[in-house]
Amino acid sequence: xxxxxxxxxxxxxxxxxxxxxxxxxxxxxxxxxxxxxxxxxxxxxxxxxxxxxxxxxxxxxxxxxxxxxxxxxxxxxxxxxxxxxxxxxxxxxxxxxxxxxxxxxxxxxxxxxxxxxxxxxxxxxxxxxxxxxxxxxxxxxxxxxxxxxxxxxxxxxxxxxxxxxxxxxxxxxxxxxxxxxxxxxxxxxxxx
Amino acid sequence: xxxxxxxxxxxxxxxxxxxxxxxxxxxxxxxxxxxxxxxxxxxxxxxxxxxxxxxxxxxxxxxxxxxxxxxxxxxxxxxxxxxxxxxxxxxxxxxx
Numbered sequence: 415x416x417x418x419x420x421x422x423x424x425x426x427x428x429x430x431x432x433x434x435x436x437x438x439x440x441x442x443x444x445x446x447x448x449x450x451x452x453x454x455x456x457x458x459x460x461x462x463x464x465x466x467x468x469x470x471x472x473x474x475x476x477x478x479x480x481x482x483x484x485x486x487x488x489x490x491x492x493x494x495x496x497x498x499x500x501x502x503x504x505x506x507x508x509x510x511x512x513x514x515x516x517x518x519x520x521x522x523x524x525x526x527x528x529x530x531x532x533x534x535x536x537x538x539x540x541x542x543x544x545x546x547x548x549x550x551x552x553x554x555x556x557x558x559x560x561x562x563x564x565x566x567x568x569x570x571x572x573x574x575x576x577x578x579x580x581x582x583x584x585x586x587x588x589x590x591x592x593x594x595x596x597x598x599x600x601x602x603x604x605x606x
Numbered sequence: 607x608x609x610x611x612x613x614x615x616x617x618x619x620x621x622x623x624x625x626x627x628x629x630x631x632x633x634x635x636x637x638x639x640x641x642x643x644x645x646x647x648x649x650x651x652x653x654x655x656x657x658x659x660x661x662x663x664x665x666x667x668x669x670x671x672x673x674x675x676x677x678x679x680x681x682x683x684x685x686x687x688x689x690x691x692x693x694x695x696x697x698x699x700x701x702x
Contacts, residue, residue, distance in 0.1 A: 417664040428673045435634055435681045442630050443693050450692040454685075587670050 416475050420591045426465070427586035433461050434579035441572035455504050462520070463497025466490050485531035489524050496520035511563075518559040521578075525552030539603035540593040544585050551581050631689060635682025642674030 417425075436457055440448040449455040469490035477483040499516040502508040528549030534542040555578040562571040592604040646653055652671050654661040 417668070421664045421668045424668050424670050424673065427670070428677055431638070431674065431677045432681060435638060435677070436685060439631050439634060439681075439685065439689060442627050443689060447689070447692050447696050450696075451688060454689075587674075 418591055419476055420589050422472065422476065423586045423589040426468075427583045429461065429465065430579045430586065431583035433458065434576050434583055437576035437579060438573065441569060441576050445567070445572075456501065459497050459500030459504055461497075462517075463494055463501060466493030466495075466497055469493060481531050481533075485527040489527040492520040492523035514563050514566075515560075518556045518563065521552050521556035521559055525549045525556060528552060534600070534603075537595055537598040538600045540588065540590055540595040540599075542603070543595040544589050548582065548585050551578060551585065554578065628690060628693060631686060631693070635678045635686060638678030638681065639675045640678075642671045642676075642678060645674060646671035 436454070440454075440458075467490075469486055473483055473486035473490060477486055496516040496519065499508065499513040503511075503513055526549070528545050532542055532545035532549065536543050536546050555575070558571055558574040558578060561568065562575055565571055593599070649671070650656060652669060654665045654669055655672075658666060
């Protein structure tokens with residue numbers, strides 16, 4: 415009864431799409447307006463933490479090798495650390511703004527996890543291509559969030575942060591279990 | 607006189623910028639839903655409800671173009687109204 419991997423990716427894509435829309439709206443109206451309602455302030459940290467939690471069942475039910483499992487485990491922990499630190503910062507339990515560095519850290523770990531556990535080349539299959547593309551998108555996200563740490567009110571970095579999530583959503587929606595990419599599909603990937 | 611003109615021009619510019627923010631936030635949800643609709647028209651086979659007998663439960667529950675439309679609709683009807691109210695309040699206060 416477990417969903418096929420592509421369906422899991424699409425469900426994560428919906429979450430990223432909604433989060434990306436919210437972050438884009440925050441970039442448009444500014445943090446002061448966005449945080450006038452407390453639930454909105456908690457939305458991004460809460461979703462980041464939830465994504466980290468949901469990564470554990472993905473690790474348990476959908477990983478087929480040790481490196482695959484380790485990558486998802488490390489990834490889950492990094493997302494939970496970033497989400498928890500952001501929740502504590504919004505709540506006021508943490509005061510030191512250096513905790514914001516957990517976000518670029520989580521992006522960097524996520525990007526590395528994608529790139530390291532994908533053992534095949536870009537054009538092996540669509541899934542392999544998307545793993546590479548998502549990995550590099552996450553590393554770009556790490557650079558953007560580092561910029562956001564240095565300039566928290568920059569509209570460019572705030573909008574860039576949102577666009578990273580929208581890019582994640584678009585890439586995840588493109589995923590299929592077995593499909594070609596730009597006309598390429600390795601026979602080893604399950605091509606008939 | 608010059609100072610008054612400069613102030614009026616600055617206020618007019620601020621009003622235009624604020625209304626652009628209002629329009630941009632209001633457009634996010636409908637644009638997302640439109641993207642989902644266009645996707646459904648381009649790839650109708652992704653709408654499994656059109657052929658329910660040929661698909662398993664998960665593929666009937668999770669249909670990407672419909673989910674994109676749903677995400678846009680939820681954002682537009684759940685997040686945007688309160689956000690615009692807060693934006694107008696802040697903008698109204700800054701004008702006073």
